[in-house]
Amino acid sequence: MNTDLLGRPIHTIREELRKILEGSVSGIQNQIQKWLLNYSVSFHFNEITLHFPEHAEAMQTASTFCHQQGGLLSIQLEKASLLGLSDHFYGAAIHRANASDTSALAGIALSNSDLRLQQRLGRLIADAIAPDDMWQSMEAIPSNDVGLLVRFTLTCESQSGTLSVLLDGHLIQTLINELELQPQDPAIPHRFRHALEKTPVSLQAVLSRKVMPLSQVLALQPGDIIPIDLLTQAPVSIGQEHLFNGQVADQNGQLVLILKETKDSHS
Numbered sequence: 097m098n099t100d101l102l103g104r105p106i107h108t109i110r111e112e113l114r115k116i117l118e119g120s121v122s123g124i125q126n127q128i129q130k131w132l133l134n135y136s137v138s139f140h141f142n143e144i145t146l147h148f149p150e151h152a153e154a155m156q157t158a159s160t161f162c163h164q165q166g167g168l169l170s171i172q173l174e175k176a177s178l179l180g181l182s183d184h185f186y187g188a189a190i191h192r193a194n195a196s197d198t199s200a201l202a203g204i205a206l207s208n209s210d211l212r213l214q215q216r217l218g219r220l221i222a223d224a225i226a227p228d229d230m231w232q233s234m235e236a237i238p239s240n241d242v243g244l245l246v247r248f249t250l251t252c253e254s255q256s257g258t259l260s261v262l263l264d265g266h267l268i269q270t271l272i273n274e275l276e277l278q279p280q281d282p283a284i285p286h287r288f289r290h291a292l293e294k295t296p297v298s299l300q301a302v303l304s305r306k307v308m309p310l311s312q313v314l315a316l317q318p319g320d321i322i323p324i325d326l327l328t329q330a331p332v333s334i335g336q337e338h339l340f341n342g343q344v345a346d347q348n349g350q351l352v353l354i355l356k357e358t359k360d361s362h363s
Contacts, residue, residue: 106146106244106268106272108272109244109268109271109272110144110146110244113144113225113244113246113263113271114141114144116224116225117141117144117221117224117225117246118141120221120224121139121140121141121248123224124139124220124221124224125137125138125139127220128217128220128250131185131216132181132184132185132252134184135184135252135253136251136252136253137250137251137252138249138250138251139248139249139250139251140248140249140251141246141248142247142248142249142258143246143247144244144245144246144247145244145245145247146242146243146244146245147242147243147244147245147262148242155170155172155260155262156237157172157175157206157211157214158170158171158172158260158262159171159172159211159214159215159217159218159233160218160233160234160235160236160237161218161219161222161231161232161233161234162231162232162233162234162236163226163230163231163267163270164229164230164231164232165230165270165273165274166266166267166269166270167263167264167265167266167267167268167269167270167271168236168262168263168264168266168267169218169221169222169225169231169261169262169263169264169267170218170236170261170262170264171214171217171218171221171259171260171261171262172214172259172260173214173217173250173257173258173259173260174257174258174259175201175204175206176201176255176257177250177252177255177256177257177258177259178206178210178213178214178257179191179192179201179204179206179210180192180252180253180255180257181213181250181252182207182209182210182213184252184253185213186209192204215233217250217259218233218261219231219233221246221261225271226271241264241265242265243262243263243264243265243267243268244262244263244268245260245261245262245263246260246261246262246263247259247260247261248261297334298334299332299333299334299339300332300333300334300335301330301331301332301342301353302327302330302331303326303327303330303344304324304325304326304327305327306322306324308322326344327344328343329341329342329343329356329357330342330343330344330353332353332355340355340356340357341355341356341357342354342355342356343356
């Protein structure tokens with residue numbers, strides 16, 4: 097990622113992602129709980145920080161997703177937690193995560209079933225950031241450039257572990273572009289569109305225009321009466337933007353403006 101983005105853009109998208117991911121925690125927890133009906137599950141957002149190459153974490157067993165517009169999202173659950181979650185999910189008779197010896201735990205290889213479950217977790221996170229059809233799972237080594245690192249805590253029964261999510265620089269650029277250039281894109285959270293739709297605006301309607309010599313204008317005094325005629329077509333605008341024309345009319349004793357034509361049809 098271009099280091100120029102280490103200014104406002106990446107910090108802006110970090111804040112937006114924090115809001116999105118914090119808001120998605122409850123739904124993700126409920127989904128995991130549905131997978132593990134007989135076990136207690138909790139899921140918490142911890143932090144989102146800048147990720148630099150020199151601070152790279154080992155994510156050799158991460159599940160990776162590619163965004164349709166470019167960029168990678170990688171997810172990895174701590175090994176002991178993934179083993180425990182997988183054993184509960186698949187109903188294993190022996191729980192591998194109970195190995196108290198760190199060296200013994202290191203000697204346990206993750207199975208394809210373990211990695212498939214991790215991929216399902218990753219899909220939940222990815223779908224919280226962008227629609228499902230924008231992502232494709234793939235075999236890839238997580239990027240080691242500047243990006244964003246998100247950490248969650250996943251607890252199943254009494255065992256807790258860190259779920260790390262790495263968004264690479266290309267994906268950050270994609271999300272920044274979508275936020276700035278495509279505000280109506282479905283990937284942008286609904287609450288932002290809703291807030292925009294609720295923004296109050298002031299409509300201005302010109303009902304009459306009067307042309308007078310400057311000498312008469314300068315001679316006007318309080319109490320003077322100026323005869324006017326209502327315009328046949330009253331232009332309506334927001335600020336300097338002309339929206340449409342209307343006709344002034346009386347409706348049940350109330351003065352109303354009947355919309356007649358837009359600026360496009362008028363032109």
